[in-house]
Amino acid sequence: MKLMHCPLNGWRNVGEFVYGGEVTPTPAHDADPKAWADWVFMEDNTAGVVREWWFHSPSSYWFIAERDNVRDVVLRTYPPEEIFRERVDFSREGARNE
Amino acid sequence: MALGLLKQGLRRKYKPQPVLPPRPELKSSYDVVIIGAGGHGLATAYYLAKEHGITDIAVLDKGYLAGGNTARNTAIVRSNYLTPEGVRFYDESMKLWEGLSNEFDFNIQFSHRGHLTLAHADSTLRTMRWRAEVNKHMGVDSELIGPEDIRRLCPQLNLSEEARWPVLGALYHPPGSTARHDAVAWGYAHGAAKRGAEIHQHTEVTGFRTEGDRVTEVETNRGKIRCGRVLQAVAGASSQVGAMAGLRLPIHTVPLQACVSIPMMPFLDPIIVSGTLHTYIWQTGRGELVMGGSSDPVPGYMTRSTLDFKESLMAHVMELFPFLGEVRLNRQWGGMTDMTPDFSPVMGETPLTNYYIDAGWGTWGFKATPVCGYRMAETVAKGTAPDILKPFRYERFDTFDQVGERGAASVGH
Numbered sequence: 001m002k003l004m005h006c007p008l009n010g011w012r013n014v015g016e017f018v019y020g021g022e023v024t025p026t027p028a029h030d031a032d033p034k035a036w037a038d039w040v041f042m043e044d045n046t047a048g049v050v051r052e053w054w055f056h057s058p059s060s061y062w063f064i065a066e067r068d069n070v071r072d073v074v075l076r077t078y079p080p081e082e083i084f085r086e087r088v089d090f091s092r093e094g095a096r097n098e
Numbered sequence: 099m100a101l102g103l104l105k106q107g108l109r110r111k112y113k114p115q116p117v118l119p120p121r122p123e124l125k126s127s128y129d130v131v132i133i134g135a136g137g138h139g140l141a142t143a144y145y146l147a148k149e150h151g152i153t154d155i156a157v158l159d160k161g162y163l164a165g166g167n168t169a170r171n172t173a174i175v176r177s178n179y180l181t182p183e184g185v186r187f188y189d190e191s192m193k194l195w196e197g198l199s200n201e202f203d204f205n206i207q208f209s210h211r212g213h214l215t216l217a218h219a220d221s222t223l224r225t226m227r228w229r230a231e232v233n234k235h236m237g238v239d240s241e242l243i244g245p246e247d248i249r250r251l252c253p254q255l256n257l258s259e260e261a262r263w264p265v266l267g268a269l270y271h272p273p274g275s276t277a278r279h280d281a282v283a284w285g286y287a288h289g290a291a292k293r294g295a296e297i298h299q300h301t302e303v304t305g306f307r308t309e310g311d312r313v314t315e316v317e318t319n320r321g322k323i324r325c326g327r328v329l330q331a332v333a334g335a336s337s338q339v340g341a342m343a344g345l346r347l348p349i350h351t352v353p354l355q356a357c358v359s360i361p362m363m364p365f366l367d368p369i370i371v372s373g374t375l376h377t378y379i380w381q382t383g384r385g386e387l388v389m390g391g392s393s394d395p396v397p398g399y400m401t402r403s404t405l406d407f408k409e410s411l412m413a414h415v416m417e418l419f420p421f422l423g424e425v426r427l428n429r430q431w432g433g434m435t436d437m438t439p440d441f442s443p444v445m446g447e448t449p450l451t452n453y454y455i456d457a458g459w460g461t462w463g464f465k466a467t468p469v470c471g472y473r474m475a476e477t478v479a480k481g482t483a484p485d486i487l488k489p490f491r492y493e494r495f496d497t498f499d500q501v502g503e504r505g506a507a508s509v510g511h
Contacts, residue, residue: 008402015406019396034496041348041439041495045337087484 020053105289127324135159136168139331140286141471150479153294170433183489194468202285206446212368213274218263334434336457357430361385375414403430440500446483
């Protein structure tokens with residue numbers, strides 16, 4: 001794996017990218033500490049095709065990649081908007097309204 | 099002479115003895131099923147039989163004896179960790195290591211080499227002073243030394259102030275050692291098998307049957323086994339085996355590559371480690387240099403070796419030993435490291451009452467082989483983890499009670 005496709009910038013040297021962890025659903029603001037501990041520390045650690053956050057460092061752009069972590073091949077990269085369509089409201093009011 | 103040789107060869111006393119019995123048929127039930135015939139699993143079987151009189155044991159492995167990460171580490175043993183919990187644990191391991199060749203009546207080539215962790219920055223010196231004080235407090239031989247003492251211990255090292263990262267000092271750990279990794283596994287396997295444990299290679303676990311909070315049956319590609327207690331000791335596949343038992347683990351698996359050079363005249367006595375340069379290097383009894391560097395930049399289960407790894411490692415090795423520029427590599431490989439958030443293992447009991455775990459062995463598993471075997475055997479035999487393992491319990495992440503070993507666990511994270 002020498003090149004990676006950035007959804008914003010096209011093909012770039014893989015050294016320009018930084019791995020950012022599994023894509024996992026974030027717990028609700030007021031979820032109990034166990035749920036948050038689970039989200040922070042526990043992992044599926046799948047062997048096979050995984051969906052991950054990646055970062056193109058020169059342009060500060062976060063995106064999502066599907067990667068086969070056994071064969072070491074990136075299958076597809078796409079902007080996060082494909083998955084995250086709604087804005088999360090982090091204000092106190094927003095948290096209360098949920 | 100030929101006649102004498104023949105005569106000796108025919109004497110009953112010198113009859114060839116198999117080290118391991120041939121793979122037996124799987125029985126329908128065992129008191130203890132150990133998944134993983136690597137160093138940790140075999141050591142647990144050995145101490146279960148020797149210390150606790152439990153011999154109805156099956157050690158299962160999907161591959162061959164000690165063919166996983168027991169074969170892929172760089173065989174360094176030390177106990178100069180950062181947290182008191184870690185130092186206590188790895189020091190007990192060191193004490194067990196020292197007696198193993200005698201105990202097995204088999205040479206595991208354990209030798210105290212001295213271990214130097216180099217500092218190239220003030221911040222590193224500060225952490226090392228901290229580590230040395232914790233070590234000494236716990237009775238472990240460990241000292242911060244300056245360039246003059248380093249020169250005396252390792253005159254081959256490039257201590258020039260003109261280097262890109264000049265060496266400012268080092269954490270010196272005289273008991274730091276190396277051992278023959280295969281021999282350790284063979285010693286434990288032989289000792290366990292001699293006492294009645296069965297070792298089943300090429301026997302892959304495919305699932306578990308549970309009733310309530312107990313595992314009642316282990317399913318394998320050779321049939322089902324009823325089990326009293328189960329231990330998983332499968333570094334590099336911990337999350338997969340754990341998932342079969344319904345456990346989600348604080349582990350991401352990252353490849354760690356290493357390599358050895360062609361054999362050379364002996365010239366390097368101590369083990370040299372540099373966190374800043376992501377390098378560790380030592381010379382084997384055969385004269386090969388064993389070299390390792392930082393983990394791969396992404397998690398995964400790839401056992402290939404990459405050019406990036408070799409380029410960056412060699413550049414750093416040549417900073418430390420410029421005269422190695424012409425030396426060729428002989429072998430290269432990648433191992434699977436189960437990294438945990440606090441760089442400490444996950445050991446002991448699980449939410450399943452008869453299922454025990456020995457996982458999260460990242461880049462620090464080989465040195466812990468004897469103590470893991472000894473203490474996991476105690477855990478499995480008594481049903482509860484002893485105090486020395488409690489800091490590493492599976493539940494510590496729920497209570498935010500981690501054992502932060504990042505500063506001392508390995509290089510290059």
